[in-house]
Amino acid sequence: MCVNESRLEHKWHHNLKYLAVGILFGIVFVKAEIVSWFRIQEMFRLQSFHMYGIIGSAVLTGMISVWLIKRFKIKTIYGERIELHPKQFNKGQIYGGLLFGFGWALTGACPGPLFAQIGTGSTITIVTLLSAIAGTWTYGFLREKLPH
Numbered sequence: 001m002c003v004n005e006s007r008l009e010h011k012w013h014h015n016l017k018y019l020a021v022g023i024l025f026g027i028v029f030v031k032a033e034i035v036s037w038f039r040i041q042e043m044f045r046l047q048s049f050h051m052y053g054i055i056g057s058a059v060l061t062g063m064i065s066v067w068l069i070k071r072f073k074i075k076t077i078y079g080e081r082i083e084l085h086p087k088q089f090n091k092g093q094i095y096g097g098l099l100f101g102f103g104w105a106l107t108g109a110c111p112g113p114l115f116a117q118i119g120t121g122s123t124i125t126i127v128t129l130l131s132a133i134a135g136t137w138t139y140g141f142l143r144e145k146l147p148h
Contacts, residue, residue, distance in 0.1 A: 008078055026116040035117045037108035044105045092147060107131075 033039045034054060043051035068074060069082050076082060104110045107128045109117055114132065117125040139146075 006076070006078070006080060008080070022115075026113075026119055029113045029116040030120055035109075035113040035120060035122075037117075037122070040104070040108045090148060103131075 029035050032054065033050065039048070039050055042048035066084065070084065074082060100110070107125075109125055109128045111132055114125060114129050118129065
């Protein structure tokens with residue numbers, strides 16, 4: 001079991017809020033051009049600050065959010081305590097990050113906006129989605145044999 005996994009049981013309609021937020025995020029991603037293959041290529045060619053600004057603002061938002069959660073002991077909307085556990089560094093994170101970055105640069109897509117890209121009509125992105133699923137499955141299959 002995941003250390004932060006909730007033990008609460010909800011009916012199926014509680015997931016509709018996640019669908020609504022996902023649709024909202026998709027619209028924001030499209031409007032902010034985060035899903036644009038050309039914007040992603042500009043970033044990797046160091047031709048534009050656009051994506052770096054978006055990523056930087058997301059990192060800053062995450063840092064402030066974690067600080068607030070720790071400082072004020074904020075709980076989930078269901079009253080569960082949020083536990084943040086320290087992560088141990090290992091060299092596999094470097095290899096994984098490089099592999100992720102190469103894939104991102106080659107395909108112009110990272111896992112976050114894949115569905116938004118497909119929703120905009122970029123149907124070739126389905127190949128990237130299937131490849132991401134295959135990679136995740138392969139990692140899960142080989143996980144016990146890999147150094148951690």
